[in-house]
Amino acid sequence: MNRTDDFKQGARDRGLRFMASLGVGLLPGPQGTYASLATCAAALAWLAAGGAPLAGPWYAALVLAMSAASVAVAQAAVKRRVFGQSEDPGQIVIDESAGQLLALYGVAHPGWEMLAALAAFRFFDIAKPWPVNASQRLPGGWGVTADDFLAGLYALALVRLLASWLG
Numbered sequence: 001m002n003r004t005d006d007f008k009q010g011a012r013d014r015g016l017r018f019m020a021s022l023g024v025g026l027l028p029g030p031q032g033t034y035a036s037l038a039t040c041a042a043a044l045a046w047l048a049a050g051g052a053p054l055a056g057p058w059y060a061a062l063v064l065a066m067s068a069a070s071v072a073v074a075q076a077a078v079k080r081r082v083f084g085q086s087e088d089p090g091q092i093v094i095d096e097s098a099g100q101l102l103a104l105y106g107v108a109h110p111g112w113e114m115l116a117a118l119a120a121f122r123f124f125d126i127a128k129p130w131p132v133n134a135s136q137r138l139p140g141g142w143g144v145t146a147d148d149f150l151a152g153l154y155a156l157a158l159v160r161l162l163a164s165w166l167g
Contacts, residue, residue, distance in 0.1 A: 013082050017091070020077040025093035033122060035093035039100040040118050044110050053108035063105065066098040067149055075141030088136065088144050095148040099125065102152030106160055113159055120155035129154070 017026070024034035043054060052058070074092050083089035103121040107113045124132060125148060132154070135146035 013080060016073070016077055016080060017082050019073045020082070020092045020094055022093055022097060025091040031090050031093050032096040032125060035096040036100045036118055036122055036125075039097045040104070040114060043101075043104050043107065044114065047107070047110050053106070054104050055106045055108070059105060063098065063101045066094075066101055067145060070095045070098040070145040070148075071141040073141070074144035078140055078144065087140075092144055095145040096125065098145065099148030099152035099155075102149060103155035103159065105156050106163070113163055116159045116162060117155055120158045121151055124151035124154040 021031070022035055022038065024038050025031040027034055047054070073094050077083060077089070077092055078087060083091045100118070100121050103117040104114065107117060128136075128147060128151070132147045132150045135150055136143045138146050
């Protein structure tokens with residue numbers, strides 16, 4: 001490989017690092033929590049600006065697109081070893097963002113539901129009840145993303161249940 005190829009490869013790896021980490025995964029500390037907070041901040045800004053509720057076909061498509069991007073980016077980052085030898089490096093947080101988006105489904109305005117979705121998602125992502133923990137054994141980007149998707153489903157179910165009880 002010549003110097004030009006090395007430069008191009010380095011630029012690709014830097015781009016991949018940024019996409020996988022969303023920038024916040026490169027910070028010291030609880031990177032997954034940072035990604036969830038950033039995702040909630042974006043949702044809060046959307047709703048505060050008068051955006052549509054986080055529900056319906058458009059939002060479901062967004063969640064699925066972010067989840068697919070998470071699988072692809074995590075797979076590439078793990079394969080290229082841009083964060084080292086780990087199969088699920090902590091710096092990859094695009095998966096937390098996808099899971100948090102799922103947990104936020106149905107939120108129509110800033111308030112307790114958004115806070116509950118954040119808390120519930122972080123709880124299920126950290127506690128990893130069955131099958132969240134087992135899903136991490138899937139290969140590559142699938143394992144990186146599946147646990148967060150399932151944690152997001154658990155959080156979504158809990159928040160929607162609370163919302164129905166509280167009216």
